[in-house]
Amino acid sequence: MAAKNTQVLMKQHPKGGVTEQDFEIVEREIPKPGPDQVLVRNIYLSLDPYMRGRMDPVRSYAAHLHPGDLMIGGTVGEVIESNVPSLPKGTYVNGMLGWQEYGVAKANELRVLDPKVAPISTALGVLGMPGCTAHYGLMEIGQPKPGETVVVSAASGAVGSVVGQIAKIKGCRVVGIAGGKAKCDYVVTELGFDACIDYKAGDMHAAFKAATPERVDVYFENVGGEIMEMVFGRLNSFARVAICGLIAQYNGQPYPFTGMRHVLVNRAKVQGFIISEHMSYWPGAITEMGGWIKEGKLKYREDIADGLRNAPQAFIGLLSGRNFGKQLVRIGPEKL
Numbered sequence: 001m002a003a004k005n006t007q008v009l010m011k012q013h014p015k016g017g018v019t020e021q022d023f024e025i026v027e028r029e030i031p032k033p034g035p036d037q038v039l040v041r042n043i044y045l046s047l048d049p050y051m052r053g054r055m056d057p058v059r060s061y062a063a064h065l066h067p068g069d070l071m072i073g074g075t076v077g078e079v080i081e082s083n084v085p086s087l088p089k090g091t092y093v094n095g096m097l098g099w100q101e102y103g104v105a106k107a108n109e110l111r112v113l114d115p116k117v118a119p120i121s122t123a124l125g126v127l128g129m130p131g132c133t134a135h136y137g138l139m140e141i142g143q144p145k146p147g148e149t150v151v152v153s154a155a156s157g158a159v160g161s162v163v164g165q166i167a168k169i170k171g172c173r174v175v176g177i178a179g180g181k182a183k184c185d186y187v188v189t190e191l192g193f194d195a196c197i198d199y200k201a202g203d204m205h206a207a208f209k210a211a212t213p214e215r216v217d218v219y220f221e222n223v224g225g226e227i228m229e230m231v232f233g234r235l236n237s238f239a240r241v242a243i244c245g246l247i248a249q250y251n252g253q254p255y256p257f258t259g260m261r262h263v264l265v266n267r268a269k270v271q272g273f274i275i276s277e278h279m280s281y282w283p284g285a286i287t288e289m290g291g292w293i294k295e296g297k298l299k300y301r302e303d304i305a306d307g308l309r310n311a312p313q314a315f316i317g318l319l320s321g322r323n324f325g326k327q328l329v330r331i332g333p334e335k336l
């Protein structure tokens with residue numbers, strides 16, 4: 001065991017775009033597990049757009065970080081010391097242990113993983129929070145019907161890629177929106193979407209109109225800004241819109257949205273949601289998606305940065321689209 005616990009702290013609230021100066025890397029003592037706790041060696045850290053929101057000192061659905069706080073984050077790791085009989089040494093677990101090499105937790109704060117069922121990293125992606133977000137937002141809010149047109153932004157990402165593939169399984173026409181030719185090619189060729197609009201390629205409005213001849217019945221929103229404005233302009237009567245994320249605006253960029261007229265005239269339903277408020281939904285969604293992975297109907301892609309010290313840089317990249325697939329950080333080897 002290393003003598004110290006490397007941690008990444010939020011040093012200061014970012015001013016606009018996040019920079020590496022907003023983080024501080026420190027070495028602390030490895031924590032000791034209490035009587036009802038285990039010590040976990042973290043193997044993978046999940047990097048997610050919501051972390052950007054936690055770095056701003058504003059009112060939101062969850063408490064924000066203060067300077068000097070450990071960066072929060074989902075982790076997958078191995079129990080290396082245990083005071084909990086149901087979690088012996090060697091158990092793989094998923095928890096919220098943050099940007100650090102080692103963490104302690106109680107049994108009810110951890111999900112036990114079976115590496116024989118799926119690679120443990122998937123507990124942070126397709127078989128974890130992003131996958132459940134996609135499943136819930138599409139099925140519960142979008143309520144897609146066969147033959148309808150479903151549109152999803154950030155289509156090659158952790159959430160968007162799953163949204164589009166589930167919509168295909170449900171018999172819909174699926175149009176993705178993503179940044180760059182490589183991501184769009186992947187979404188169509190590998191994931192089976194019907195079309196993908198490269199919003200960086202030029203006239204996205206004309207391309208989007210051509211790709212949605214029957215307009216849009218379900219919109220799964222991940223980015224906001226000009227893309228959201230464009231899609232609202234093509235909503236069908238009684239369209240459903242799941243507001244999942246607005247990543248284009250997370251660094252404080254304002255956008256003068258004018259699309260509410262389309263909600264009114266199309267009698268559309270628009271609903272935001274936060275997946276951590278729907279924990280009872282997760283087990284069923286994970287079981288169903290695990291089955292689809294085994295059947296080859298649901299594919300996933302991971303983008304893994306090496307080393308905890310590279311987490312700040314990888315997080316900055318995630319916020320500007322440098323990631324291609326679910327962004328993870330490998331903190332240590334799966335087996336020592």
Ligand SMILES: NC(=O)c1ccc[n+]([C@@H]2O[C@H](COP(=O)([O-])OP(=O)(O)OC[C@H]3O[C@@H](n4cnc5c(N)ncnc54)[C@H](OP(=O)(O)O)[C@@H]3O)[C@@H](O)[C@H]2O)c1
Pocket residue numbers: 048049050129130133154155156157158159160177178179180183222223227243244245246247248249273274275276318319320321322323324325326327
């Ligand atoms: N409501 C919830 O409970 C919940 C839960 C999980 C995630 N989310 C939200 O879901 C969205 C996707 O999250 P994810 O984890 O799947 O991330 P992701 O899609 O794997 O990665 C983020 C992607 O966002 C796109 N992006 C970044 N800046 C952009 C900009 N200015 N304009 C357009 N696209 C931009 C980039 O893709 P391109 O290269 O294609 O632009 C980037 O790869 C985020 O908004 C996140 O906050 C919400």
